Amino acid sequence: MTIPSTPAVKTPGEHPVLSAVRQLAPKVASRSEEIETARRLPADLARELAEAGLFRMVIPETYGGFELHPALVVEAVEEISRADGSTGWCVMIGALTAMCSAWLPEPAARAIYGAPDVITGGVAAPQGRAELVEGGYRVTGRWSWASGSQNCRWLTGGVVVMKDGAPRMVREGVPETRVLLFPIEDVTLHDTWHAAGLCGTGSGDMEVRDVFVPAERSLSLVVERPRVDRPLYGLPAFGLLGLGLPAVGLGIARRAIDELTALAPQKKIMPLGRHAIATRPAVQEAVAEAEATLRAARAFLMETVNTTYEAATRREVTLRHRAELRLAYTHAMKSSARVVDRMYEMAGGAAVYRASPLQRCLRDIHVATQHAMVSQPTLELIGSVLLGQEANTVML
Incomplete structure (x- = not known):
């Protein structure tokens, strides 16, 4: 177990949702095997996540939501995904589906999203x-x-x-x-x-x-404007809907680095078993590259999220913003998969056992990459925009 067993210290100005995520992460991590076996998120854990506000992150403040800056949404989903990929995925789906509240007529939005624990x-x-x-x-x-x-x-x-x-x-x-x-x-x-x-x-x-x-x-996310006129909902509709996808990938990849870092000083190089694999140059290089790859992908993601949000506050989101935002999503997911693959490979035979979180990271990330919003064809569409070619950009 490499998830901290005690809550991280709250930083000045940290949003309560992020504080709640850090407190919940060790508990979520400890239940990973239970979640995996049940093939669903346990109802009591879902309720606890709801009570912590994780499904209200993008609901408008006027309806009792948090209406968080999108970068904070990324951080929250990333942190819970680091604890358990399946839980992070469920939080991502529930939290971002709730953006519908900003598009619905007010009576319907209040009827559906008014309850503080609704998912x-x-x-x-x-x-x-x-x-x-x-x-x-x-x-x-x-x-x-x-x-x-x-x-x-x-x-x-x-x-x-x-x-x-x-x-x-x-x-x-x-x-x-x-x-x-x-x-x-x-x-x-x-x-x-x-x-x-x-x-x-x-x-x-x-x-x-x-x-x-x-x-x-x-x-309609395609032809209708949101009824709540706030910067968060000025983001591209499908960009907002897909905001949590790269965060899930980044969280899973960070967990993979955590796991190999914890394993490397303990696992011995075979057949003689005299030295830990942490002494192998190949492992050292892999960890260094993984760290750089993940942090670079995260930096690109945060840069584009912040830039697009700033453009939304000015009502100046362009097609270029939309394309770059989705590029950052796809790049983050693909980079996360490369990181997980490398960490799994460096762990050797120890990673194949069900007791190893690395095998779960490997399986989880390669299901996440199959989502249509971060799959290979998105790069073709984005590339056509960057090259100034005609393309159907409705889904950007």
């Missing part, structure tokens, strides 16, 4: 179908990767809007898509999450069948 989740990808009817939509759909849904009171689902059985088009070749919110009572959860990594996220399928959703419980 929301879901899937924004338009895998459902919503037939336009009087007062709202009749929705049927099934969504994969509904992380943390077992502890949610409300779940979001992305849909294609239908009219008379055909997709309603916003322009030629482009159907209208929206995000709808369902109370948990309207949703069937399917236990399909038998995955290689992030095993404790409970990311099974969610399904609704012919459910009515009133229009006030729908929003």
